Amino acid sequence: MYFYLQHRRFCVRSPLQRSVASAEFGVVSERESELKNVQPFSEIPGPKGVPFLGTLFQYSGGIFQKYSPDRYQDALQDRYKQYGKIMKETIAGVTAVRLFDPDYVRIVYQNEGKIPHVAPLLDTTKQYREQRDLSLGLGNTNGDEWYRLRSAVQQMMMRPKAVTVYLPFVEEVADDFVARIKTIKSHSGDIPNFRNELARWNLESSGMTCFETRFGCLNASPDSHVQKMIDSNNEIFVLSTKLMFSIPFHKIFNSPTWKKLLEAEDYFFGNGQKLVDETVAKIDRLQLSGQLNDDQYNFLCYLLSRKELSFKDVSIITLSLFGDGLNTTVPSFLFALYCLAKNPVCQERAYQEVCQHVKDGSPVTGEVINKLTYLKACVKESQRFFPIGQEIKRIPQKDLIIGGYHIPAGTIVELCTSVLFQSPDHFIEPKTFIPDRWLRDGSAHNIHPYLLTPFGHGPRMCAGRRFAEQEIYVLLSKLLKNFKMEYNDGELDQKFQILMVPDRPATFTFIDRQ
Numbered sequence: 001m002y003f004y005l006q007h008r009r010f011c012v013r014s015p016l017q018r019s020v021a022s023a024e025f026g027v028v029s030e031r032e033s034e035l036k037n038v039q040p041f042s043e044i045p046g047p048k049g050v051p052f053l054g055t056l057f058q059y060s061g062g063i064f065q066k067y068s069p070d071r072y073q074d075a076l077q078d079r080y081k082q083y084g085k086i087m088k089e090t091i092a093g094v095t096a097v098r099l100f101d102p103d104y105v106r107i108v109y110q111n112e113g114k115i116p117h118v119a120p121l122l123d124t125t126k127q128y129r130e131q132r133d134l135s136l137g138l139g140n141t142n143g144d145e146w147y148r149l150r151s152a153v154q155q156m157m158m159r160p161k162a163v164t165v166y167l168p169f170v171e172e173v174a175d176d177f178v179a180r181i182k183t184i185k186s187h188s189g190d191i192p193n194f195r196n197e198l199a200r201w202n203l204e205s206s207g208m209t210c211f212e213t214r215f216g217c218l219n220a221s222p223d224s225h226v227q228k229m230i231d232s233n234n235e236i237f238v239l240s241t242k243l244m245f246s247i248p249f250h251k252i253f254n255s256p257t258w259k260k261l262l263e264a265e266d267y268f269f270g271n272g273q274k275l276v277d278e279t280v281a282k283i284d285r286l287q288l289s290g291q292l293n294d295d296q297y298n299f300l301c302y303l304l305s306r307k308e309l310s311f312k313d314v315s316i317i318t319l320s321l322f323g324d325g326l327n328t329t330v331p332s333f334l335f336a337l338y339c340l341a342k343n344p345v346c347q348e349r350a351y352q353e354v355c356q357h358v359k360d361g362s363p364v365t366g367e368v369i370n371k372l373t374y375l376k377a378c379v380k381e382s383q384r385f386f387p388i389g390q391e392i393k394r395i396p397q398k399d400l401i402i403g404g405y406h407i408p409a410g411t412i413v414e415l416c417t418s419v420l421f422q423s424p425d426h427f428i429e430p431k432t433f434i435p436d437r438w439l440r441d442g443s444a445h446n447i448h449p450y451l452l453t454p455f456g457h458g459p460r461m462c463a464g465r466r467f468a469e470q471e472i473y474v475l476l477s478k479l480l481k482n483f484k485m486e487y488n489d490g491e492l493d494q495k496f497q498i499l500m501v502p503d504r505p506a507t508f509t510f511i512d513r514q
């Protein structure tokens, strides 16, 4: 059943409603004619490629190369300019329809049902986990299997109140991080490779949430396990990008790149699994001796208590919370910091807000965070400037008509609104950092609700969202309180590594506030 037919049922109105909504009738009749003239899937425009591999050679080197893989965002912009709001492309055997219009995105979300299907968040990680007989985790499963996992963690991970249990850990690590900045910054306040410093902070912070242990990530030596875990996590994304734009031999045999990726995955996963095993053994010992308090090892104890989760599921979910922030929370944080450093007026206003609500010597609570409305608007605006994802993927389970084209059930659909984030058609003064546009009284900006959804939308919305946001708001408010931040390391840009990451290690300058 097409979305259009469903939609029509809701368009039956009383005479009064009809006269009030006469403008809308134009839309309805347009849609009627659209339905009559539905174009088949094959007519969706897009670049022509060779059979199976499609346009792979435009990305993969040689004389046909048009785009460097780390500038995939340019390819998407070009595709939008050339083909408009809907187009399709095949790359290395994977065909996807891309949507560049928030109204089209709305159609997909409104028809996804209770169990939306998605293409894997990271195809290579899914393949790795299948090969090693691990649980696939939330982002790589669909149907009942996904529902089983998601419903087991939904309450504990998605309720804003539930994650505030971990606030004291997050705050403790953030305070230590601020102290470390004070000791390591140069005479002029510079800290080079701040991205790596943030990675250490993030691993320490999520390590506390998952394992309630301080690992010493902040001060770890360059040849420590911690640093190697950070490096191997990064390597997974670098190699996955390479494989995304290669002939997919790795799906048939262990190609050299695939072997390197296995090594990086094994390193990260192996060390992570050891932490899970050690912590679970500790919990068992405490329980046996009657010394396990109710407020200890919340995250793991909760997962272990869920009968529907196997031990493999518990491990993967825990390691997702432990490691996923490295390539999501960290770049997101760095871009937010950059936006504030480059916009001192906004930084000052956020500083004033933080001083008003975050009191020295009092803990940062959920209530305090709720009051940081301007800070949150700054973060959201930074996500418009620097989206860390190029698209959100869905595989609709019923046929849809979008933009006048028939999209059969089972098609991979990519929701690519990030190419519109700098467009004057969608944002007033798009090239200016204006956090106010996200404040309630900034409604004059009238932003389409399906345009900027950095954490996705609906039942498959990011499972780590509450944790990531909590960490970002706490650390950002601590940094604002302690330092004026500047950035003098050239223009920061983004490069594509499955996600959008900073194009350089990034040196920030921290000037003590008295």
Ligand code: HEM
Residues within 6 Å of the ligand: 118, 121, 138, 139, 140, 150, 320, 321, 322, 324, 325, 328, 329, 332, 388, 389, 392, 393, 453, 454, 455, 456, 457, 458, 459, 460, 461, 462, 463, 464, 465, 467, 468, 469
């Ligand atoms: C600023 C940081 C982050 C951003 C912007 C982000 C963004 C996203 C997005 C866009 C999705 C797809 C949502 C959809 O399909 O509707 C997603 C899914 C997911 N994210 Fe995040 N994420 C972040 C941090 C994290 C962290 C720290 C974790 C660790 C637990 C995490 C775990 C997940 C999982 C497990 C899914 C799959 C959910 C499912 O399919 O049920 N994310 N994230």
